[in-house]
Amino acid sequence: MLDDITVVARYISIWHSHAKGKPNDPWSLDAVFMDPQGNRIQATIKRDHITKFAGLLEEGACYRIRNFGVGENGGKYPLLPHKYKINFFKNTSLTRMNRFDTNLNGFKFEPFLRFSTRRWSEQEAVDIIGTIVSIGDPIPFGDNQKRRTVILEDAE
Template sequence: MSEVFTPLCDVDPMSERIKVKARCVSIWRSHAPGKPTPVRSLDCVIQDEQGNRIQCTIRKDGMPKYEGLLQEGVCYRISNFGVGENGGKYPLLKHKYKIVFYKNTALTRIDSFDQNNKGLLMVYLQDFYELWPEKF
């Protein structure tokens, strides 16, 4: 029996016991504005097979567990996580929510599901204008 994965576009706080399969396309450390230290969290963007993206946050206390496991370009199965609002003044992605890792979040490396190791998205120029009209 194969596993059932939730597409990233369907991740929301009302979902229970969901698993996602995605590639990590970007990782960075977050700081308080204007203060390079201390680090507040480890953040990343993941992308599923359909090209959907969502931001993930690993709070400071969980960083030692996941920092060595998480790598750009690698695919993972992720389960036992929380889902929160993707708020803030300048959200990175248009997704309404983000994934929040808990101490018991399972992050398991899996075989690559495609050859798009960098997570490139090919979009028509018109679609780009529609996504971010305030930039033009």
């Protein structure tokens, strides 16, 4: 167990996790951070600590993160294929710093050919520039969920 590690990362995405049917009762605040090399990792802030950190986080801003925990990135639908995630605790330190690059939204662009031939992990979130040609009707799947088929065309 190492307790003196500092991570420098850009905060690129955030959402509240909550029990099904209880959108106003979050059990955690989840985020994605990206380091200067483009590596991304998910972070979780449990309900007891949301008020401490929610007001400090701004999408696109860069931070030094200290005194955090590392746990398995489990769950039914992890956003990233990374094996681990960062856990914020009461004594976690979050210090805003100057931006280290211009990729404010943390985009991870993939060439259209890689997208159309599925050359990445299905659990990995990637960004593609293309034109939406059509969007299909909702299709039920899983536990009362729906998905849609989207047809994209290479913008080039």
